[in-house]
Every structure is written in C-alpha cells, then in structure tokens.
Amino acid sequence: MSHGHAEESSDDRERLLTGYSGRLLLVASLGWTAIQTGRLVLSPLLPTVMDELAITELQSGMAFSLLWGLYALGQFPSGRLSDALTRKTLLVAGLSLLAVGFSILATASGYSVFLLGAAVVGAGAGLYPTPARALVSDLFVERRGQAFGLHTASGDVGGATAAGLAVAVLAIATWRAAYIPVVAVVVFVALALHLWGRESYTLPQFDPESLADAASDTTDTARRLLGNRRLRWLLLAYSLYAFTWQSAAGFLPTFLQRAKDFPPGLASGGFAALFVVGALVKPLAGSLGDRFGRSRVAAAALALATLALAGILSVSGTALVAGGVVVFAAGLMAYPPVMQAFLMDAFPDGSMGGDLGATRTVYIGLGSLGTTYVGFVAGRASYTVAFAGLLACLLVSGAIVVWLARTGREAEPKG
Structure with a gap:
C-alpha cells in the first residue's frame, strides 16, 4: 500500500519542527520517549518493587524478559503490517495497548498482575518503533538524516527521564505513581496521531492466501x-x-x-x-x-x-x-x-x-x-x-x- 497520503502539502514539506511533517515527527518522537521512559523506569524502581511485591531476583528478571521478549517478537510483523495497512493504524494500536499495560502496572498489587502489565506493555511497544521509523521515512527525504537523528535521540531522552522520574516518585509517592504521567503522555500521543495524521485506518484481512504469503515471506x-x-x-x-x-x-x-x-x-x-x-x-x-x-x-x-x-x-x-x-x-x-x-x-x-x-x-x-x-x-x-x-x-x-x-x-x- 502506498503511503503517499501521509506526505505533506507543498507549503509545509519537510519542516522538522513545524508544519504537518514537523508535528508528526515531534509527536511520534514524544511517543517513543514515553515508551522508553515507561519501560526503563522499572530498572531504578526495581529494588523497591521487589521489596513491596515480595518477589525474587529471578522473578524480576523473568518479568523483564517477558516485556523485552514480546517487544522483540513485534519487530518483524509490525514492519510488514505497516506496509500492508497504514502507519497510523499500527501506531495508534500500539499506543492503545501501552496505555492499558502501563495502567495495569500502576495498579499492580501482586506478581501475577505485574507480569500481565509487563506482557501488555511489551506487546504494545513491539508495534511502535518500526512503523514510527517508516512514518519518518515517508515524511522526510531530503532531511531524513536529521529527522532520524531527532527521532532516535528521543529514546535516549526517555532513558534519562526514567532515572529522574524514579527518584522523584520514590521521594513523594509509591513506585506505581511513576506510570501515571507515562499513561497521560501515551494517551496524548495517540489522540494527536489520530487527529493530525492524514492516513485512514485499515483493518488486516486474514484470508488464507495472505497468511500463506506471510509464512512464505518469513521462511x-x-x-x-x-x-x-x-x-x-x-x-x-x-x-x-x-x-x-x-x-x-x-x-x-x-x-x-x-x-x-x-x-x-x-x-x-x-x-x-x-x-x-x-x-x-x-x-x-x-x-x-x-x-x-x-x-x-x-x-x-x-x-x-x-x-x-x-x-x-x-x-x-x-x-x-x-x-x-x-x-x-x-x-x-x-x-x-x-x-x-x-x-x-x-x-x-x-x-x-x-x-x-x-x-x-x-x-x-x-x-x-x-x-x-x-x-x-x-x-x-x-x-x-x-x-x-x-x-x-x-x-x-x-x-x-x-x-x-x-x-x-x-x-x-x-x-
């Protein structure tokens, strides 16, 4: 499917900070910052989480592996799906899952709910980065290097933000409160992409021929x-x-x-x-x-x-x-x-x-x-x-x- 309808009109083409291309670049990058903040804030919070939920080092490690493993599994199909459907479809679906997953972590009172939250976050995060980078490629040609520099740097901003957020939250509240601002930003980004993105939504067609093609492509x-x-x-x-x-x-x-x-x-x-x-x-x-x-x-x-x-x-x-x-x-x-x-x-x-x-x-x-x-x-x-x-x-x-x-x-x- 062509993604030409995601491109800008001639009056605002390839602006990094303004116009259609700039708005979508900034909001997609803000989404990546929020995802990285939410996934990585668990690391500095972990000693507190382990004590409060009474879980072992191994249980903690398995929760991380579940989150990152499901994230990994999403990389290949999300890129293929964003070509077959639209970038907007995959991005908003991923952000919606992330809002649910981070909300579950914000209310987790036991290990099983904590694991469920980690799994939903991993699945949602797996849908996001490949279509987001494809969207940046759709919007920018002449300034693609600059656009990717800004977009990929937003992930490192998320990691640094996670450390500061953990310190601030533990000083004034419980570890669960760290996920409240993350959910707010994820929901904002989903709404912004929904309102600003010119692409339509398309649903996948799971017919036998397309499934056979996908299996052959993977092989x-x-x-x-x-x-x-x-x-x-x-x-x-x-x-x-x-x-x-x-x-x-x-x-x-x-x-x-x-x-x-x-x-x-x-x-x-x-x-x-x-x-x-x-x-x-x-x-x-x-x-x-x-x-x-x-x-x-x-x-x-x-x-x-x-x-x-x-x-x-x-x-x-x-x-x-x-x-x-x-x-x-x-x-x-x-x-x-x-x-x-x-x-x-x-x-x-x-x-x-x-x-x-x-x-x-x-x-x-x-x-x-x-x-x-x-x-x-x-x-x-x-x-x-x-x-x-x-x-x-x-x-x-x-x-x-x-x-x-x-x-x-x-x-x-x-x-």
Whole structure:
C-alpha cells in the first residue's frame, strides 16, 4: 500500500519542527520517549518493587524478559503490517495497548498482575518503533538524516527521564505513581496521531492466501539470513551484546545498590549515565565508523566496555565505581550505531527493511534472556558474579567482530 497520503502539502514539506511533517515527527518522537521512559523506569524502581511485591531476583528478571521478549517478537510483523495497512493504524494500536499495560502496572498489587502489565506493555511497544521509523521515512527525504537523528535521540531522552522520574516518585509517592504521567503522555500521543495524521485506518484481512504469503515471506527471510555465513556471525555478535545491554538496562541500579552500596538516588544517576553518555557518543561513534572502519570501532567500543566493567567489579569507592559506569556507558553505547551500519552493509538492497526487522527480532529476543540470567545468578550467588559473567559475552562478541574484519571486507557483496 502506498503511503503517499501521509506526505505533506507543498507549503509545509519537510519542516522538522513545524508544519504537518514537523508535528508528526515531534509527536511520534514524544511517543517513543514515553515508551522508553515507561519501560526503563522499572530498572531504578526495581529494588523497591521487589521489596513491596515480595518477589525474587529471578522473578524480576523473568518479568523483564517477558516485556523485552514480546517487544522483540513485534519487530518483524509490525514492519510488514505497516506496509500492508497504514502507519497510523499500527501506531495508534500500539499506543492503545501501552496505555492499558502501563495502567495495569500502576495498579499492580501482586506478581501475577505485574507480569500481565509487563506482557501488555511489551506487546504494545513491539508495534511502535518500526512503523514510527517508516512514518519518518515517508515524511522526510531530503532531511531524513536529521529527522532520524531527532527521532532516535528521543529514546535516549526517555532513558534519562526514567532515572529522574524514579527518584522523584520514590521521594513523594509509591513506585506505581511513576506510570501515571507515562499513561497521560501515551494517551496524548495517540489522540494527536489520530487527529493530525492524514492516513485512514485499515483493518488486516486474514484470508488464507495472505497468511500463506506471510509464512512464505518469513521462511524466505530466515533462509536468506541464516544462509549467509557472515550474517550468522554478525547476528551472534550482536545477540551477545544485546544480552549484556538488557542485563545492564534491567539490573544496573539494583547492582549498584546491592553490590556497591550506592544510595537509590545515586544508583539512578548511574542508570541515567547510560543514556546521557549514549546520546553524546552515538553520533561520534557513527562518524568514526565511517572514517576508520565499522569493525575496528565496534571492537574498540566492546574492549572499552569490557575493561570498564572489569574495573567496576574490582574496585570499591563511590567515585571510582561512578567513573567506571561512565566509561562502561561510553563503550556500550558506541557499539549499536556502528554495528547497525555494519549489518545494513551486509543486507541485500531489495530486502533490507524486512531483514532489519527480522534481525532485530532475533538479537533483541535473545538479549531479553539476559535479565533472567542475572536474576537467577544473583539469587543463587551474587550480583557481582552475575555481572562478571557479562564480561564473557563482551569478550566473545568483540572477538567475533575482529575475526570478521580479518577474514573479509567490511561487508558481504550485496545481491
């Protein structure tokens, strides 16, 4: 289906902050900020949630894995559906699910309701980012790079906001109150997209022929990706990174409180550093990758993250640990923009969008198991032992990237 009706009239074409294109870019980015805030605020709240709901580290990790796993599963079909239907249909449906899911979390009094809220949030979040990025592509051609820069940065703003929101809420209310402003913003964005978006709503037609086409399309994508040896290794390297990232995103504040005796506010500050530092290093890493080679910069980023994490685990003292967290954040967050470009280089041009959605499903899905691993090991041994295991993931991922660089060019030949 063509999305030409989503484009602007000639008098307001490709404005970043005003006109039709600017309004939709800003509101879609605000939606991504709210989603990231709502998903990530759980991390700095987690020690309080665990105490109040009387749940174990493993139960907490499983809730994170459920949320991020369902989010991963939505990546591939949501992109395909937003092509077959309209962007607006998928975006408003995802936001509606998110409003319900965050409302459930705001009223959760036991673990089963907490899990249900996490599941609904994961499903809703899975429908949003791919159609949102497709909408940005529809609206911008000449200024697409600038538009994507603004839109993707809104996710890092959400992570930093989550840390501040957690500190503020715990100072004046219970942890559940953190979800009230998130629900308000999600509902506002859904209404804005409904009122401002020029697209119509279309419902999916689940006839046998379309289901057979979808199954064939999925099989073809899997065969193409898994049949490419270089892509298989790239996917393994990215999955090991994602496992580490999800583990840190889920449990870093709790680790800092339980293993390093940080007060809750300072632990939330360490969590915020992931995203503040990330917003600063991502553009720099991307430009360095273009200049010096993606594999070299990716390997250097992982080496930096590995050394910093080893330092965090081995030192004591607030200043040293905090410095280590900042360096760890720099290494960890420099990796995605370089590796995503590395992956895109390796995809055939004709199937790039579908291949990206499929690979995101794989590496985010495998990465979502990281929090269950941390919860299990922290419950049986300690948070220090659990985070020490992440060093192996970073080392193996880095070794694969170096090996790929030495055994071939930066990317497979396209076609």
